[in-house]
Amino acid sequence: MCAVTTLLIGVSVPAAALAGNGNSVYAEAPAAPTSPRQLVDAQTFASAYGSTAAPTVVRDAFGVETVVETPAATFSAITGTLVMWPANTTAVNDGFGYRDGGEFHGGIDIMAAGGSTIMAASPGTVVTVAEDSGWGAYVKVDHGGGIYTLYAHMISGSQSVSVGQYVNAGDALGLVGQTGYASVPHLHFEVYAGGSRVDPLPWLP
Template identity: 45%
Template sequence: MKKSEDRTIARRTGGKTGTRSIAKPIRSVAIFGAVGALVAAVALPAYAATKPAEAATTVQQLAAVDAQSLVVASEATAAPLDRGTFTATTPEEIEKKKAEEAAAARAAEAAKAAAATSNFNTAGYALVAPGSGEVRYPLPLGSWNVSRTVGGGHNGADMLAPAGTPIYAAAAGVVRASAESIGGYGVCVMLDSVIGGQRVQTTYGHMIYGSRQVQQGQTVEAGQLIGYVGSTGRSTANHLHFEVWVNGGLVEPMAWLGANAG
């Protein structure tokens, strides 16, 4: 009876019932396959974009390829600009500094040569200035003449004397400066003193190279030998440029000596 019914159904459907039953699973597989391919096509690039960072090439890894050049660049950037002893920043300042250092070097060499060969004119002169007062004359009495004093931009008295004449400290004090070259003063010593409660600064310029007897910071006594007359710096003849400042104000040196020396 079952077989008879199947043949009847087959005749009515033209024998296609079995074919349709097989085709449906095949079509489902194809559809699922197409969907899977579509999902793979969409998902794989997104997955690649979200790969862990450690798998990607980093900037540091790229830099490692050229690590030596990076080190060199770092060293070049960090290395200080070597200017020797110069602190100047413009070509003009550097040239000025070079000229000053060259002048100082020449002065130092001249000082060495002078110290080795000069015979200072000490014959007939005491090595301590005469007198007993708080203020003394900076040159031996009777050994000098004044050729020029304060005025017209000149800040001191020019006391003409033979080369090598002893120069004495006009007052007790501390050496503020002592050098073979101080501007136009040439070989020069400067003293800071306190006299009668007043601050007194005295300057002794144009000494002979190598003749300074005191150094910066040294304490000296009134009348102590500090150097010898010369013609260094801006000078055209042997003389002592003697300068006096009282409480920061310039005074006429010879008048000040006349009123205070003894």
């Protein structure tokens, strides 16, 4: 389990994502991993960041990416480890899964300060740099092997990478903002694994 200041957890129901390119820094864990935080390679973690208090925030809506429903149980054994947190805090305001009223939240909301740097959580290739009414300005990175990460609500125009660019863990992707469906600046962070959105927390160091 990673350290967080505040976490609201829901019941997770994944949705589909793109396939990976096979150039992965991870591997799928066994069907019955010894822990949800099992290491899948020899990558050394980056230094841990300190936590800060999380303010109240209106929760994100769905992103607008087209997805296909997939049974959650299919991917229950898929776990892995990202190299680092994508922001300079581990404070989480809202967790992954269903909320009261049936709305599904496909990631976690990390309460990083507005204007602070959003970083790649692991090495990979940028596959999307875009902006829409849900995620706002966002970046999506392919880590290979069907593993993707998505970083949303950036300041409009702050994305500092381009499609096809290779990034290392810790490389800047953009700045924390409030674009799209968001009431205060924060980073909405998603992980896709094996064709499904999954809870990012077990993947973070």
